Amino acid sequence: MKKTWWKESVVYQIYPKSFKDSNGDGIGDIRGIIEKLDYLKELGVNVLWISPMLESPQDDNGYDISDYRKIYKDYGTMEDYETLLAEAHKRGIKILMDLVVNHTSDEHSWFVESRKSKDNPYRDYYIWRNPVNGKEPNNWGGVFGGSAWEYDAQTDMYYLHLFSKKQPDLNWENDKVRREVYDMMNFWCEKGIDGFRMDVISMISKDQTFPDGETHGGLYGDFGPYSVHGPRVHEYLQEMNREVLSKYDVMTVGETSGVTIEEAQKYAGDDREELNMVFQFEHVEIGGGDYGKWTTERYDFKEFKKIMIKWQEELAGKAWNSLFLGNHDQPRSVSRFGNDNPAYRDISAKMLATCLHMMQGTPYVYQGEELGMTNIYFDKLEDYCDIESLHYFTELTESGRLTPEYMMKCLMLRSRDNARTPMQWDTSAGAGFTTGEPWIKVNPNYQQINAADQLKDPDSVFHYYQKLIRLRKEMDIIVYGEFEALYRDHDQIFAYTRKLGSEKLLTVCNFSAQEAEMELPETFAEGAQCLITNMGRTVFDRKIVLNPYEAFVLYKKD
Structure with missing residues (x-):
């Protein structure tokens, strides 16, 4: 397998509005990110994907761009951005820009x-x-x-406008539009950025007959079959690669909602000359009901495991995986897939990280995930800021399909605002995010969950992430080893091995709040070294009773 820097990287996603405010106006900014570069270097991440920082009326928090060559005034200036690039590069950290070119702002x-x-x-x-x-x-x-x-x-x-009415879709059929986009991308590459995370890039090509979509019992038709992975999307991305990407040593990841294994191989296949990798969302979209993600149902673990295994097995040797559980559009991963009850929060956060970071692919850490930050569970509608949450609350309650009480419960579990509350730096007012009034409320649990406390505690979630990231840098097997799933049908345990030459790894994770019994594979029964564990287990008998949310990784060299 060809070795590349982006396969060996660990990416940290920054949502700039909520990361660190340097001037007390309640909004995160570029100077705030610069202040925290040493923290990120200490964590060990070496790529930062920063959500959009360009000029925008902020209808959808910056995903509605009104000028592609200008920094959003509340975040700083172009000079600040250039300083950020220089300071990050000094520390061996690369910067990915969020590329939003399916649509612009209506104020562009x-x-x-x-x-x-x-x-x-x-x-x-x-x-x-x-x-x-x-x-x-x-x-x-x-x-x-x-x-x-x-x-x-x-x-x-x-x-x-596939999104807000203030986000009109660009017409990619027009070659002038494509030229404008490539010129703009070259402008940023010449500034020294290290790549692009491409927002809803799978939607840029539309079926030009614009047929009606199936209604699936709702008020409106589904545009998916006609606007997602549309007729010319791969042609456009190959053109983009020729005109821009192939000229620079950049990393690219496409947001490709609804992507299948077959499509992913087209977007990110080694010989396709399109993108390095894609985000697939199958594992975070499980558990949806009649109204999509607006449900209070907990996710199905066996379904989750099946999906994760499928992507590991079926992309192997064909295309590269991106590994994530949380981002700015998802609830907090420990609240969704782990257990944010204080008794289990740290243990389950570490377990989730173990499961993800030992797989093949490039891992993404969403800001605060390395601290075990949780959902905020707002109980008043006026506390929500997210355009999607507010639109759907109105649409689903006014049409009588869901009661306001039930919809509030759905928002508490699934609203995008859960991921957007300010980063919890310390126990001071405003969680060390701002000295002013934050643009969205701080999660009150910042007194218990914050970076300052965790940096001092060698047993913290932060230090656990730091160790996982360090292991990936030190051991080729974690990046390049072959994946094999174990215990496929077990309803608590997610376990798998990795193999590279004479080296073997075994990762075991208990995803439940109950004990779980297992038997170690014979290879690992004797003489295996424990690389990392979230429970401090030192003895690994052939038969093991796993504690709730326990995780460990064993290593063996023949």
Whole structure:
């Protein structure tokens, strides 16, 4: 297998608005990130993916860009950004930029021009369609609820927005749009950035007949079959690779919701010349109900395990995996997949990290995950800021499909705001995130969960992550070893081996709050070394009774 730096990296995702505020205005900023580079170096991560920091009206927290070459004023200046790049590079840390090119803000100069008239030179930068029988061009619903079309009275036409109406979709069929995007990407690569995380990149190509979608019992049709992995998406990405990516030593990861194994091999296959890897979301989308993710059902562990194993086995030797449990769009991973009850929180956070970091692929740590930060469980609607949460609360309660009480429970478990509360640095007011009024409430458990305390405690979640990251850097087997699943049908245990030459690793994780019995494979029964354990177990008999949420990794060299 070809060795590359991005396979051997551990990526840390920063949500800049919530990471560190350097000037007391309650909003995280670039200077705040610079202040914390030494912390990130100590953790051991060597790539930072920073969510969008470009000029934006912030309708969707920066995923609605109004100027691709300008830093958002509340985050700082271009000079600040250049300082961040230089200071990160000094510490051996690379920077990934969040590339948002499926859509822009409706305040972007291209769209301002586009909506002026049907013959404006920028008209075709976006997707405009005539009304059909006085209504929307088709029945597609938007990701954040409501129709995916917005009527514009000025020219008596509709424009497409798969997300918010303030996020009109770019028309990738127009080669001028593609040139603009590649020019912009080259601009940033010349500044010295180290790669791109590509937002909803699988949606850039649309079926140009714009047929109605299936309604699945809802009010609106599903655009998925016609806008996700669309007809020309691979052609566009190969063109992007030729025009930009192949000219630089950059890392690329595509956000590809709904991706199958077969599609992932097209996006990230070794011989495809498109992307290095993709994010698949199958494992975080399990447990959805009639209203998608808006449910109070707990995830199904066996289904989760089956999906994780499938991606390990079926991409092996064909494409590279990205490994994650949390990000800015997901609830906190310890609340979702572990147990955030204080009795089990740290143990289960360590167990989840063990399971993920010992697999093949590039691991992603979402800010605060290395501390075991949890969901905030807001119980008042006015505490929520997330556009998706607020849209769906209104849509599902006003239509009578869910009661307000039930929907509040859904938000507590699944709202994106759970991941967006401020980073918990210390026990001072504002959790050390800000000296001002934070843009969103701080989780009250910052007194118990914070970086300052964990840095001092050798047994903390932070130091456990640090050790996992260090092991990956020291041992090729963790990066490049072959994966084999064990105990496939066990309803508590996730276990697997890795093999590279004469070396073998065994990872064992108990995903439940009950004890679990297992038998070690014969190879590991004698003479194996314990690389890491979250319970301090020192004796590994052939038959073992695992404690709740226990995890360990054994190593053997023949």
